[in-house]
Amino acid sequence: MKVIQKAYGRRAVTRAMLGAMALGPSMAGAARAQSDIKIGLTTDLTGIAASYTRSTVNGVELGIDEVNAAGGLLGRKVALLVRDSQLKPDLGTTHTRDLITREKVDVLIGPNSSAVGLTVSAVARQYQKPVIMTTPNTPRLPMELFHPHFFTLVPSGLMEARAMAEVMGPKGKKFAFIGGDYEASHQGLKFFKERLAKVNPGAEFITEAWPKLGEPDYTSYITKLASAKPDVLFSYLWGADLVGFIKQAKPYGLFNRTAVGTLLFMDDLKALGQEMPDGIWGQMRAPFFAMPGDTASRFVERYRAKYNDYPADFAIMGYEAVMAYAGAIKDAQSVESAALVKALEAGTFDLLRGRTRFRQLDHQGDVPSFIGKTAAGDKVPFKVLAEVERVPADKIWPSEAEVLEARKAK
Amino acid sequence: MTAQPLPPLQPAAGSAALSMRTKTVIVGGLIIGLYLLPFVLGESYLFLSIDFLIMALFAVSYNLLLGQAGMLSFGHAAYYGLGAYTVAILFNKLAVPVYIGLLASPFIAGAIALAVGWFAVRVTGMYFAMLTLAFGQLLHTVVMGWYGFTGGDDGLPVMPPDWLLPARNYYLFVLTVTLVSLAALRLITLSAFGTALNAIRENRQRAIFVGLGVRNYELGAFVIAGAFAGIAGAMRAPLQQMAFPSLLHWSQSAEPVLMALAGGIYTFAGPIVGAAIFVFTNFVITTYSEYPLLVFGVIVLLVVLYLPGGVAGAVIAAWERLRRRAR
Known part of the structure; x- marks a missing residue:
């Protein structure tokens, strides 16, 4: 009997404790x-x-x-x-x-x-x-x-890739790609290719590089890209990956021969500072220096x-x-x-x-999606985008048919 | 953590400490209490309790390896994640409802555990740990990269049916599945098979010498542990409404190790206590501060240093002392 009482006691204590936990914070919330x-x-x-x-x-x-x-x-x-x-x-x-x-x-x-x-x-x-x-x-x-x-x-990633294809598409015939080996990047390239076929039907991709996310050494990818001599390079690198790639690719002169278009965040511009080459086409979501x-x-x-x-x-x-x-x-x-x-x-x-x-x-x-060319900023201590083009949403977002199709497929 | 041999506690400390009847009453009371919980707790804490139940099953399944057989696996999350993906893939590709997917999960997770275990049990100790880690990361990489099938790094959405969506219903569902699974695991640990695993942990050489097919026993434990981890993972996917690759990652594999060590690896209830500590600490810390693993790591360190039998082991030892004094 004593045993049973003890068991009840223990259960009651557990319940009381859990109850107090539930009540305590919610009462504090009400206060x-x-x-x-x-x-x-x-x-x-x-x-x-x-x-x-x-x-x-x-x-x-x-x-x-x-x-x-x-x-x-x-x-x-x-x-x-x-x-x-x-x-x-x-x-x-x-x-x-x-x-x-x-x-x-x-x-x-x-x-x-x-x-x-x-x-x-x-x-x-x-x-x-x-x-x-x-x-x-x-x-x-x-x-x-x-x-x-x-x-x-x-x-969306779809809109960004299409905006990039609109701007970079007419800049050459031979295209190359570099992007981290993950889903968004694979999707991005797919969307880019689809729009490129409309913007510039004669264009073709001659090489693709898929470094893993967080890759420290881009040498092999850079030599591969440089030796293919593309007119345009579409990059889906960002953050530390992009910073590393740009620093390492600069001595190879990749940015002189090839028009490079890449995703770009302000943090990347800040991290590269004056090391950022001029004339790279950067795609930003909301660049503070290009707001109207x-x-x-x-x-x-x-x-x-x-x-x-x-x-x-x-x-x-x-x-x-x-x-x-x-x-x-x-x-x-x-x-x-x-x-x-x-x-x-x-x-x-x-x-x-x-x-x-x-x-x-x-x-x-x-x-919109903002795409411009890197250049020295007159008011800020890092490079900014010049000649910024606002690609309007209705030019790049999926049509109603596309959206409904995707929802049906699911 | 593994360089030193595990402290030689009598493995059946729990059963020696409490009479069968006391145990029945305690466990029965707890089970009734758990079933009444949804009528006491707010929704948010109910979700947290579901989290706890799933982690408890995950940790207990893992402890079949660590506590029972002395096998330190670092890739247990792979089977947990595979359970989640079994549900998610069946749901997305074949429109199979999640509760049917759940039935398939132990078989898929167990089958892959069989394939991995077939190689892994050929080595022991640190080599076994490394091999399970490597296979775990291999599976993680496959899930992460196979976009068409698994949805890649963004994961695969899972939509439970409407009747399973409310916290109370899903809690009762998870509670029932967890209790049945824990009961099955308990029977396994008490069976001749479980005793053989104990023997292997205590002295592998001697176990071989008395004629146990040690490798087969270890493989069996590996498959069973993997299958039950698969069930835990299968309950995870509908809770998050998604299966995602980090469920298979090695950092996820560290969690059952920590939970088992914190709670105590020589008692059946130990990992359950560890899971409770882990889930609630993690929630409080990510709500109010950063670095949850740092805090939990310190807790485990303190437990390992001062309570080598884990929290559950210490409680049972204290109970024993009290009883002896009372007599």
């Missing part, structure tokens, strides 16, 4: 200002993309500070809750669920990596919470995995004043996500999901990259 509008941001603060993620969080924070300084939304303050998914899709799900079910966030902003982005989007679908993606851009998100609560402000109008230049000043740094593409897109939510919440006069989705679909938002609408079909923001 926080009940009326805050909460934005949940699950993103990859640790891992190889940490500096990009930092920029996103900075941009989002700045946006929220400004909204609050202007009196908040619907008379309520806006609060930000950040969680670290560490590039791990499982943590992406866990934290996003926690943000929704326990912290009761009203809206979500997406993470950094596409893999985590897929899980965050799946959770948003399950709980019917709006999510705006600012960095992950696998075309699977707006196409076959689309759901009504998903929105994106990044040009005063709003953008004032944003850059405020960002520099707060963080003592230039705003990376990711900071601008994060800031814009907050602006889009702010606009939609004002339009809807509500943070309730269904009303907000309607307002996001219907609204036109004045963002740093220009006036932006989300397309009804796939909630893809009609953001």
Whole structure:
């Protein structure tokens, strides 16, 4: 009998402890200002993309500070809750669920990596919470995995590759490719080739190089590319890989003979500094030095004043996500999901990259792709892009038929 | 961690410490408590509890190798990940619902474990650890690179049916599958087969000498452990609504090792306790700070230094002392 009592005692203790765990934090949550509008941001603060993620969080924070300084939304303050998914899709799900079910966030902003982005989007679908993606851009998100609560402000990988083909396509006959051996890169080349066949039917690919992600030594790839003597090189390298490749390829004169077009982030420009050769065609998502109008230049000043740094593409897109939510919440006069989705679909938002609408079909923001030539910057201590061309979204995004086809195939 | 021989505890410390009836009552109480949990816990903690149940099965399946047979495998996540991909691929390619995919997962994971194990059990100790690590990374690379079949590095989405989506339903589903699996693993550890594994761990030479087909026993343990890890992985994919390559990565393989060591490798419940510590610490730390593995690593270090039998081992030892004093 004594034994049984003990067993009950133990169970009761376990239950009490678990109960306290469930109640404790949620009571603390309730104690926080009940009326805050909460934005949940699950993103990859640790891992190889940490500096990009930092920029996103900075941009989002700045946006929220400004909204609050202007009196908040619907008379309520806006609060930000950040969680670290560490590039791990499982943590992406866990934290996003926690943000929704326990912290009761009203809206979500997406993470950094596409893999985590897929899980965050799946959770948003399950709980019917709006999510705006600012960095992950696998075309699977707006196409076959689309759901009504998903929105994106990044040009998808499909759009970027097509924009590149539009700009680089007419520059020669013989094409070469270098890109990290992973899915987005393989897809990027496929999309590029499809559009190239339309832009320049006579063009052909004469060589392809597939270094692994994080490759330290590009010598063999560079000699392979240089000996093929292509007119145009399409690069899907970015971050440390791109920096390493450019540094190592420069002495081979690859950039003198060949028109090189590559993905490019502000962090790469900063990392290369004056070592960046002139005349490389860089494709950027949101270059701060090529934003139109005063709003953008004032944003850059405020960002520099707060963080003592230039705003990376990711900071601008994060800031814009907050602006889009702010606009939609004002339009809807509500943070309730269904009303907000309607307002996001219907609204036109004045963002740093220009006036932006989300397309009804796939909630893809009609953001352009920026492609320009590297050149010395007169106001910043690193190279920037000159002669920047804005390839408009409606020239590069998938047609309705393509989107529906992809959804049917799934 | 492996250079020193494992401390010679009597492997059946648990059964010596508690009478059969006490155990039945405790385990029965816990099971009832677990089934009542969804009616007490908030949704977020329920998801965390699902996470815990899956990790518990993963860790216990692994401990069949480490604790029972003394085989230090560094590639156990491969079978966990294969279980997840079995569900995801069957769902995406053949529209097989996840609960049917789950039934297939131990067979697929077990079959691959058989192929890998056939080579791996030919060596022991550090060589075995390295070989399992290498095979694990090989499988990870295949999954990562085979875009058409596995979806590559972005992973493969899994959509559970609507009735499995709510936290409470999925919790009850996972709890049932986990309990059945744990019961099966428990029977295996207590069987003649399990006893033979103990003998191999204690003294491999002597086990060979008394006529045990040591390699076959080790291969058997490897396949069974892989199959149950596959079930754990198969429950993971619907929880994350996705299968992704990092489930097979070596860093994932480190987790059951840490969980088993923290909880205690000489008791059946040890890895379950370790999984609880791991899952809850990981959640709290990634919510409020960075570097979760650093914190968990320190916990394991402290446990290994001060509680060589793990948390569960220490609790049972303390219980023993109390009882002796009471008498």
